[in-house]
Amino acid sequence: MSLSRYLLPVLLAAPPLLAQPVQEASLPSVQLPPELDRVLRDYETAWQRRDAAALSRLFTEDGFVLTGGRLPVRGRAAIQAAYATAGGPLALRALAFAVEGGLGHIIGAYSSKPGSPDAGKFTLTLKRQADGRWLIHSDMDNGNQAHRATAPQP
Numbered sequence: 449m450s451l452s453r454y455l456l457p458v459l460l461a462a463p464p465l466l467a468q469p470v471q472e473a474s475l476p477s478v479q480l481p482p483e484l485d486r487v488l489r490d491y492e493t494a495w496q497r498r499d500a501a502a503l504s505r506l507f508t509e510d511g512f513v514l515t516g517g518r519l520p521v522r523g524r525a526a527i528q529a530a531y532a533t534a535g536g537p538l539a540l541r542a543l544a545f546a547v548e549g550g551l552g553h554i555i556g557a558y559s560s561k562p563g564s565p566d567a568g569k570f571t572l573t574l575k576r577q578a579d580g581r582w583l584i585h586s587d588m589d590n591g592n593q594a595h596r597a598t599a600p601q602p
Contacts, residue, residue: 474566475557476543478542478545479542480554481547483580483581484545484547484552484574484582486582487506487584488541490506491503491540491584492539494506495534496535496536496537498534499535500528500529500531501528503527503528503531504524504525504527505524507527507584508575508584508585509523509524510522510523510585511527511584511585511587512585512586513527513530513531513586514586514589515588515590516591536560537560537561538558538559539561539563540556541556541562542555543555543556543569551573552573552575552576552582553571553572554571554574555571556569556571557569558570558589567592568590570588570589571587571588572584572586573586
C-alpha cells in the first residue's frame with residue numbers, strides 16, 4: 449500500500465497553513481529633514497482638527513488625492529470638498545524619502561496614534577514651491593487589511 453493513500457486524506461483535512469495571512473513586523477521609521485517633516489505634521493494637525501480647508505492648502509493647486517476604493521480627486525477645491533467630513537486621530541511616520549531638485553516623495557505608514565500598529569500606508573509626491581515650501585502633489589493611501597474578492601452579481 450502506498451503511503452500517499454493514507455497521507456493525502458490527512459493533508460486534505462488539515463487547515464490550509466499556506467493560506468494563512470503572514471503578519472510581518474512593521475518597517476522602521478526614518479527621520480525626515482525638517483522641511484519634509486513639516487508636511488507630515490501639518491497634515492496630522494489639520495486631519496485631527498477636521499480642517500478640510502487647511503488640508504487642501506497642503507496640496508499644490510492641481511494636486512491629487514488617490515484613496516483606495518474611491519475615484520481620484522484633483523485640485524484644491526475638490527480636495528477640500530472630499531475632506532469635508534474627514535478627520536480624526538492620526539499618526540504619520542516616514543519609512544523612506546527622497547528629494548531631487550524640486551521634486552520629492554515620502555513613503556510612510558499611518559495609525560490612529562503614535563506607537564500603534566500601522567493601519568495603512570501612503571506615498572506623497574511633493575513639489576517645492578518658488579518660496580522653498582514643499583506641497584503635496586499627490587497623496588495615495590490604502591489600508592493594510594486585505595480586500596476580499598466578491599463574486600460578480602448575476
